[in-house]
Amino acid sequence: MIKLDNVTLSFGDQQLFERLSVEVPAGGRLLISGESGSGKTTLLRMLLGFVLPDRGMVYVDGEQLQVDNVWRLRRKMAYVSQEMQIGKGRVESFIKEIFRFKNNRRIEYRRDKVIALLEDFQLGSGTLDKDLEDLSGGELQRVAIIVTLLLNRQIYLLDEVTSALDQQLKEMIVNYFTNLDDKTLIISSHDKIWHDQGFPTIHLGNNGSST
Amino acid sequence: MEAAPDISILRLLAAFGLLIVPLALSFFLRLGFVRQLFISAGRMTGQLFLMGILLVYLFRWDNPWLNVAWVIVMMFFACFSAMVNSKLSFRHFFLPVFLAYFVGTGLILLFFNKVIVNYENIFTARLVVVVGGMLLGNSLNSTIIGISHYYEAIRKENKRYLYLLSLGANQQEALLPFFREALRAAMRPFIANMATMGIVSLPGMMTGQMLGGADPETAIKYQIAIVLAIFTALTISVALSIFFTSNRAFDDYGILKGSLFRR
Numbered sequence: 099m100i101k102l103d104n105v106t107l108s109f110g111d112q113q114l115f116e117r118l119s120v121e122v123p124a125g126g127r128l129l130i131s132g133e134s135g136s137g138k139t140t141l142l143r144m145l146l147g148f149v150l151p152d153r154g155m156v157y158v159d160g161e162q163l164q165v166d167n168v169w170r171l172r173r174k175m176a177y178v179s180q181e182m183q184i185g186k187g188r189v190e191s192f193i194k195e196i197f198r199f200k201n202n203r204r205i206e207y208r209r210d211k212v213i214a215l216l217e218d219f220q221l222g223s224g225t226l227d228k229d230l231e232d233l234s235g236g237e238l239q240r241v242a243i244i245v246t247l248l249l250n251r252q253i254y255l256l257d258e259v260t261s262a263l264d265q266q267l268k269e270m271i272v273n274y275f276t277n278l279d280d281k282t283l284i285i286s287s288h289d290k291i292w293h294d295q296g297f298p299t300i301h302l303g304n305n306g307s308s309t
Numbered sequence: 310m311e312a313a314p315d316i317s318i319l320r321l322l323a324a325f326g327l328l329i330v331p332l333a334l335s336f337f338l339r340l341g342f343v344r345q346l347f348i349s350a351g352r353m354t355g356q357l358f359l360m361g362i363l364l365v366y367l368f369r370w371d372n373p374w375l376n377v378a379w380v381i382v383m384m385f386f387a388c389f390s391a392m393v394n395s396k397l398s399f400r401h402f403f404l405p406v407f408l409a410y411f412v413g414t415g416l417i418l419l420f421f422n423k424v425i426v427n428y429e430n431i432f433t434a435r436l437v438v439v440v441g442g443m444l445l446g447n448s449l450n451s452t453i454i455g456i457s458h459y460y461e462a463i464r465k466e467n468k469r470y471l472y473l474l475s476l477g478a479n480q481q482e483a484l485l486p487f488f489r490e491a492l493r494a495a496m497r498p499f500i501a502n503m504a505t506m507g508i509v510s511l512p513g514m515m516t517g518q519m520l521g522g523a524d525p526e527t528a529i530k531y532q533i534a535i536v537l538a539i540f541t542a543l544t545i546s547v548a549l550s551i552f553f554t555s556n557r558a559f560d561d562y563g564i565l566k567g568s569l570f571r572r
Contacts, residue, residue: 165561183469201477
């Protein structure tokens with residue numbers, strides 16, 4: 099379960115959220131809509147503990163997000179955003195490095211699984227030998243999604259992931275995620291295609307927010 | 310070989326005469342440098358004359374404590390000027406960067422004086438003050454490059470850092486690529502420079518020693534040793550200055566503190 103309880107946050111004199119409360123059960127879906135600058139990304143970052151609320155509480159997987167559990171709770175979530183900055187070097191070296199992190203070592207790196215996912219997402223297996231800096235924004239984003247799928251996270255935070263893609267890819271990604279029944283999905287998007295899914299939606303306005 | 314002849318004040322003025330060319334260019338093309346050029350040249354002259362007077366006494370007294378104290382003062386200035394030329398806040402960075410210089414340059418200075426030169430008194434002024442100054446002066450730039458590169462990359466590529474954290478990296482793991490890239494940026498120019506030394510440039514220390522009457526063979530050996538020492542000193546200083554500051558640069562949630570940068 100993900101929950102925001104009476105969350106208030108402002109940056110300088112701009113109030114982003116005022117007493118915002120929202121709850122998503124495990125395996126549930128939530129769509130966040132709103133104009134750019136309304137705080138969609140900030141809301142997702144708050145769930146990851148990258149931004150802290152001025153007042154109110156954030157719960158992830160039923161636990162109140164705090165200094166002593168934030169590092170553990172982050173490992174239940176996968177965050178993919180619109181403009182990914184992944185780094186430099188070969189794609190496969192990057193993926194392998196992720197699997198060498200202490201927290202991920204128990205997950206086995208399987209090349210065949212990576213290639214299958216690359217193909218699912220319409221990237222050839224040749225992508226593994228490419229340089230991260232040579233990938234387009236859309237390709238980078240799909241690589242980022244694949245990495246999170248390999249790590250098998252429970253909660254997906256998808257920040258405008260489809261906005262830079264063409265229609266066919268949009269549909270493919272939306273289908274892929276909506277078929278993951280046991281995962282919790284929190285999606286921020288302008289895209290009509292997500293809005294057509296009938297997910298519970300909150301709308302963030304420029305002055306506070308409403309559900 | 311005999312030592313170079315003294316330059317009379319009158320002839321030194323001829324050297325200032327050279328400035329007419331850049332001054333004229335600056336004036337007619339309105340480069341906006343005239344005032345700054347006067348100030349900079351004036352400062353250089355004044356500082357070097359003061360340094361000359363100071364060196365006369367440091368050499369005359371040749372007191373180990375005084376020599377070491379002077380190197381520490383130089384480190385202080387090196388650190389100060391490193392900070393001024395970066396966007397980093399003095400409060401967070403001055404002490405750790407100073408410590409990094411102290412350990413990095415200090416260790417290499419001792420190594421140079423004891424193991425390489427093996428002079429009887431390794432705290433003598435010509436070794437401590439002169440070699441210390443060379444080490445500091447030449448590692449300064451790279452240290453600024455390294456530490457600024459590190460923090461500015463984490464700030465600019467914040468999404469990359471946060472993405473790595475969200476992929477399960479602990480803080481060290483998420484910072485490692487930034488550390489790597491900062492060290493590369495700091496070391497790369499020096500490595501490139503080493504490859505052309507002697508062909509494109511005759512380095513300052515060697516020139517100085519030879520003008521001072523030293524045998525070119527000795528001068529070259531000193532030069533080789535000092536280049537290697539400078540390179541190692543700067544590598545240690547950069548690595549340590551990042552290492553010493555990194556702990557306090559992030560909050561408990563792993564987020565870079567905004568107060569690290571000067572506005």
